[in-house]
Amino acid sequence: MKARIHVTLKPGVLDPQGKTIAHALGALGFESVEEVRQGKYLELDLKENDPEKARETVDEMCRKLLANTVIENYQVEIEA
Amino acid sequence: MKARIHVTLKPGVLDPQGKTIAHALGALGFESVEEVRQGKYLELDLKENDPEKARETVDEMCRKLLANTVIENYQVEIEA
């Protein structure tokens, strides 16, 4: 199955990349942009058929490695 | 409104980050991981109420700045 993971900075943690992108978009004339936040997106292919198990494993991966919970939140979607 | 953008490497383009992450997950004992692909995830806040217009604008942002279509694909979702 496939797992899709979004890792985003916690609110309150500075996101200079997002800020710079917002600024650059403004400079290009896109005036409607109010805020940009940048995160990571991961797609995992798993040898696992049980969605419940997959979710548990991926959750553990996130806590152990894929996200740093001091500064980041994560969100997992499992897809057959 | 909000726009969510996923920027991913085109199939076939080397993804050194994904490769290293997959390797590290394997070393941590997560043996079910077959492949990892890493991408970018952006959240935009827009001063714009027309979803059609928002989509058009964001699409243009992607082509102009947010993605390099030589090696990357992008996908846009608009949300009120």
Next chain:
Amino acid sequence: MQTAVIRFPGTNRENDVVMALQRATGRPPRIIWHKDASLPEVDLIVLPGGFSYGDHLRAGAMAAHSPVMKEVVRQAERGVAILGICNGFQILTEAGLLPGALLRNAGLKFVCRDVHLRIETSGSVFTEGYNAGQLIRVPVAHHDGCYYADDELLGRLRDEDRIAFRYCSNGGGVDERSNPNGSRDEIAGILSASRRILGMMPHPENATEPLQGSTDGCGLFDGLTRALH
């Protein structure tokens, strides 16, 4: 004094630190490969700079989980001194041996240049070769050196005198303009609660000889040698 330098795949500043340790201690450090599950008896373990695992995912994240780090944690519990420089600092935070996190530089660019540091405490084996308030000039070279701590942690670090170095101007003024990476409170290095672990972004090992333009980094290595021998 016996020292060990840990080498991960992608570590690239190990020789710089080897030279500095050799000069200060008169002995070559042991080089330890990341797959080694045991460490020799040493007085100091150094995690050098570089791009372990390419800095992929997050700087230091994957090295923090390599086999040798379990052993480093054990040695830390026994009170062995541990110094993490640059990528080493990132690894120590990812491994939970130091609090906080290191984020992408506020300017988003890699930055390599000399900076001035103010010694904030001489109360550790790492900084007793300096006087509190002393200024030193050493280089930085990093992409992810913006130290992040929430208010609660920041308060604790201050109250417990655990901020080792702050970025400052050549006149000694600690201010945002002298901060190369946007670190909170201009923090360049912090100590663990035990004061036996130091993480720092700047490279004292690249300022140990006149030909390198500064010898201000010697104080750290000489101080350690005196304290730990």
Next chain:
Amino acid sequence: MEPRTSCPFRAGDTDVSEITPDIIAEHGLSSDEYAQVEEIMGREPNLVELGIFSVMWSEHCSYKSSKKWLKTLPTDSPHVIQGPGENAGVINLGEGQAAVFKIESHNHPSYIEPYQGAATGVGGILRDVFTMGARPIMNLNALRFGDPRHPKTRHLLAGVVAGIGGYGNCVGIPTVGGEINFHPAYNGNILVNAMTVGLAPSDRIFYSAAAGPGNPVVYVGSKTGRDGIHGATMASAEFGDDSEEKRPTVQVGDPFTEKLLIEACLELMATEAIVAIQDMGAAGLTSSSFEMASKGGVGVELDLERVPMREAGMTPYELMLSESQERMLMVLKPGHEETARKIFEKWDLDFAVIGQLTSSRRMVLRWHGETVGDLPIDPLAEAAPEYDRPYTTSPPRAPLDTASVAESDDPLADLERLVGSPDLCSRRWVWEQYDHLINGDTIRRPGGDAAVVRLPDGQRGLAATTDCTPRYCYAAPVEGGKQAVAESWRNLCAVGAHPMAVTNNLNFGNPEKPEIMGQIVGCIEGMGEACRALDYPVISGNVSLYNETGGQAILPTPVIGGVGLVDDLSGMPSGALPAPDLDVLVIGE
């Protein structure tokens, strides 16, 4: 990953309709060149074979327009250990040490994808140098961008600088020097030239000539993907307006893998296992295997299904033409495979025996036992077309009439304007993004005349610089060529070094135009004259032609990378004015 066992193109196929004039044209071969292909093969080639010809005969690999003129450059001197013709040139520094260096362009990819293009350029030149057994000790670069006000310039500049830094910083080689110019002629065609200098024991240089029929041919590094199939032929074709659409994907570099590859290769080089080694640069497996075989006068058999593959369903054609980065090809002494395998596995790199040498002087390609390509090596390499393209000498431009320029009424303001202009202003913004201090041996940092890196003996240093003034080369190619050499010589002298040798990167427009060919001929003549006069031999280099967009050529840009030796670091002069009230002397005319 399961390789597919069927290949659409077979050597034995007699289906003549397969190779159409369109396919030939897509492979960048003229009809004359194709006729020669058929003559050499004695039959119609299949697609795999055609692909190989097209790569080997591209401008990039064959130097077909420049070879005649490159031969006129002085390449000899008592301290030259290896001149042009290998992955990099080698000079003797005495005391058992040798410097290994070369410069290489990555112009077109950097225009399409500035970060990755510049990054992979650095990766490629690093491999050229450590392939010779040298540990890289410094990187330099020479960059040319369009008008600073042009809408694309800022984006290209930022991306290229970040890419050069991103790769070099991660690999851990200090980037200590370089140069940047701006001119509208580069608006649609920037130049990214990267140079690496390495250090090796002078009696342990590794070469690419394969030897010993029966010896195993070994592939190491990253897996092969479908990266930049046909990039080498692309790099030799002029840009069109629709270049962005036409171009295939550019390669993505992986400096982390390169770092592991450097360490693993140097570790293996300390053993006696290697007979020959060659990096797989542009044109990948094709040019590396051909060059090794042709230099050694042997044949090669490859079992292509053994090549480590990144994707399912790859074909022999793709495997031969892929430009995936961070790969090397080696010939080992028999019986040393396991030593080598252990080292590469320690560094988590792919390792595969993919074939062996033969005495047939042919390249035989197999796919699951079936022959899918069979080509003679020498005729293909030797018959690579060589052109004596017609050229016209650029008419000398009249010197500027100084009387026509109004006298300044505020020289100080003029000076400020000059110092603040894009071509003269501080480059600190750039080199602060490069780790120029790593290894602790950088004695002269960027920002001066030449960079100096300390040698392991602690007393001596190696100085390096890159130089060219394209305006001069455009106004008077011969003089401009001389001037570039002279400037590099002066920059080395200014830090107290003895200039020893140069590498060069010849960046020009379309050589099929006589006036461009005239620039090439003129610049090479000037460079040769200056190098001869100074006993400053050319030991390596690179040629990048067809730097044009919409018929608009770049300025002629023959970049010189100079290297010199500082005998005693403690006596090195400084570029800084140490105190007030000192006398200033001007030397020279």
